Amino acid sequence: MKFFTSLLKSILPVVIIVGLLKATGFMGEITYVAQSAAMKAGVLNVNPSEPEKETKFDYSFTIKDLKGNKFPFDQYKGKVVFINLWATWCGPCKAEMPGIQKLYAKMKDDSVTFIMLSLDKDQALPKVQAYVQKNEFTFPIFMPSGYLAEQLQVPSIPTTFIVSKEGKIVLKEVGTRNYDTKKMLDFLRKEAAK
Numbered sequence: 001m002k003f004f005t006s007l008l009k010s011i012l013p014v015v016i017i018v019g020l021l022k023a024t025g026f027m028g029e030i031t032y033v034a035q036s037a038a039m040k041a042g043v044l045n046v047n048p049s050e051p052e053k054e055t056k057f058d059y060s061f062t063i064k065d066l067k068g069n070k071f072p073f074d075q076y077k078g079k080v081v082f083i084n085l086w087a088t089w090c091g092p093c094k095a096e097m098p099g100i101q102k103l104y105a106k107m108k109d110d111s112v113t114f115i116m117l118s119l120d121k122d123q124a125l126p127k128v129q130a131y132v133q134k135n136e137f138t139f140p141i142f143m144p145s146g147y148l149a150e151q152l153q154v155p156s157i158p159t160t161f162i163v164s165k166e167g168k169i170v171l172k173e174v175g176t177r178n179y180d181t182k183k184m185l186d187f188l189r190k191e192a193a194k
Contacts, residue, residue: 054164054168054169054170055151055169056167056169057151057161057168058149058150058151059072059073059076059167060149061073061144061146061147061149061152062145062146063115063117063142063143063144063145064142064144064145065141066125066128066132066142066143073149076113076163077167079111079112079113079165080111080112080162080163080164080165080188080192081112081113081114081161081163082103082107082112082113082115082160082161082162082188083115083117083152083160083161083162084096084100084114084115084117084159084160085117085119085154085157085158085159085160086116086157087118087119087120088118088120088127088128089120090157090158092157092158092175092176093157093158093176095176096158096176096178097116099177099178099179099180100114100116100139100179101137101139103184103185103188104138104139105138106185107188107189112188112191112192114139114140115140115142116137116139116141116142117142117143117144117152118141118142118143119157122143128143151169154174155174156174156175158175158176158177159172160172160177162187162188164191164194165191165194170191171187
């Protein structure tokens, strides 16, 4: 019994601190800082390679822009699509977004379509808009309209997909990554040239 009492006494403060950080929203900020530092060190650079198995992408869902205009996702068939699933409450998502913005700025004249898909709830739209404006992001931001394809119902975010012109998932990255690398730029340009 003494063992469990001492274990509880040592674990309880940690549980309380983590609970407070989550409740106040500071947990996301802490993960943002930690992920940003790891990205700057190059630890989280994406390393694109040919997938072991290419999976067909399901285009049968609808997205909406930040003004509420709806678009069927199948309008992107035949294009290389960079899809990033993120949310304003996700510290790791926020840590990788500046790198995606830099990649987008380098790629926007190439044949790659960027879809930054916010998984925030509809009532958080003003928060999404404010976050995008504050950070001066210029890549296209969308939100789901209705259900998402099963492939996009991922267990954690951020998650990024690269879909080829042929409609196959050629890259899937779960977790924070630095996409502003020469390897990623070359990978996307190679896919766009096919």
